[in-house]
Amino acid sequence: MRKLLDFVLRKFIQAGTLHVTFSDGSQCVYRGGEKGPEAGLILKTSQAEKALVLNSGLAFGEKYMSGELAPQGCDLETLMRVLMTNIVKQGHVFEEIEDRLRYITRPLKSLNSLKKSRRNVAHHYDLNGRLYDLFLDKDRQYSCAYFQRDDMTLEEAQLAKKHHIAAKLKLDRPGLEVLDIGSGWGGLAITLAKEYGARVVGITLSREQWETSRQRVKEEGLEGQVRFELMDYRNVRHQFDRVVSVGMFEHVGGAQFQRYFQGVHDCLKPDGVAVIHSIGRMDGPGTTNPWLQKYIFPGGYSPSLSETFAAVEKSGLWVTDCEILRLHYAMTIAEWRKRFDANKAAITDLYDERFVRMFELYLIGSELAFRVQGHMNFQIQLTRAVDTLPITRNYMFERKHKGS
Structure with a gap:
């Protein structure tokens, strides 16, 4: 051998x-x-x-x-x-x-049934919450940040990401109903409620994220404006003014792409707007590394634009905007790695050396996937009607959020 x-x-x-x-x-x-x-x-x-x-x-x-x-x-x-x-x-x-x-x-x-999807999510997102506090930003944004400047801190870039998405959602009046598919630890939903007056329902399959999000809502005094449900996107039966999904489409699986976008369509009111933020690949359909599939994200797959758009085309939705974020995630993961390395002793005490080696390998491999292997992020804006949004992008930059 x-x-x-x-x-x-x-x-x-x-x-x-x-x-x-x-x-x-x-x-x-x-x-x-x-x-x-x-x-x-x-x-x-x-x-x-x-x-x-x-x-x-x-x-x-x-x-x-x-x-x-x-x-x-x-x-x-x-x-x-x-x-x-x-x-x-x-x-x-x-x-x-x-x-x-x-x-x-x-x-x-990629046949992610309801039961299998819950198990896949729990494998990664129901780890000890202390782990994520040791390498994420304070808001626990576990997705690609948006670096408007090279010198932005991780906290600043994650806040910029949330406002960037909000601008694409066109939250132009208070009281809009928003569905957050894959709501994580609740940071995006809380920001949309506090700074844009939205009424948000966040759904997740992670019990740990769900419990943390509900506690955050209580602490912020937003019980009447934000709620979180332990629910699969396939079980939503209500229509919303806006739908947002950040870092969740990668967990759907190729066999569910058409069902996912049909679900987005059905959850949107006729004049609604959706924004889907996902990891993607620039070189066409592929496969997930088997080690990553087994140890980090079972059921996960980073989609190509070609197979994503093919599924959108069958849903009856308009693609009204698409933005490619090339190196933003590499920069995000680089910041996570710095914090992970600085807290390696605490993480070892929390788990063990084998876990630290596993997670270190995952973070390094993920960063390099964006630097040398053609991975990127995309944000797709979708509507049901052709005339829902203005015909230029100016509205995305006209509204100033609080604190800008």
Whole structure:
């Protein structure tokens, strides 16, 4: 298996340099024909070498978590940058086979039933709430921020994101009814209520988020204006003036795309406006990394614009605006990583070292997905009627929110 892995790595490294120390102590340097970063990798067991050949997408993360492989002479980010850059360049024959098999089986993995969706959400979002306080902003915005300036703090950029979305919702009068699909810990709903006079219903499948959101509403004195329900979007039976969804579409699964947008259509009043904010990919339909699927976001998938728009087209909704946020999420995750690193000891006490390695790998891999692998965010504005909104974007910039 050592010889086979050597063959794979020689084909795989097309850019940069990778120094590898194998489990028997032998060393080899793999240099690509293109300039790129340089990193080192040590493989501590023959099982790690075998796993990398048979299922590299899953094995790298698992063997890093178990300590059977590690960066050598560099940090984890540098090692992953070399590997992820070369996946974009070419991959290798085994990785290509793995990817094709994942694509064939993708429909089965995206059949997110009501029961499965609740279980998937609980896997990640019902972790100890203290964890999120140790790396998110104070409002616990767990989605892409909006950096209007490079020197913005994470708190400022997350607030800017909320106001950016509010402008697209055209909250031009108080009392508008808003549905927040996938409402997280309640920050967006509370902002729309306090600063725009909206009456908001937030829905989530995370019990931990639901309980926290309800407590925040009480603390803000907004019981008559904001409420949160433990509910799936497929069970909503009321129509709203506005619908917003931030960071939830990625959890729907490809098999549910058409059902999701039909649900948005049915939840909107005839003159309503919706804004959907999601992670996406610029290179067409793909698959979810198997390690990420197993350990971080079961049932998750970052959609391409082509498959998203295909589902919208069947819903009867107008796409009235689409904005691509390219590096905003990379900048957001970079800030999360700084806070995570600063609180690593506390997180280790909360969980253990294996969990810290898992989460560290997730954050670094996610940031690099936006920097080198074509991931981005998109915001799509939708209406049921062609004449609901003005025919130019000027209204998005005319209204000044409080404190601006």
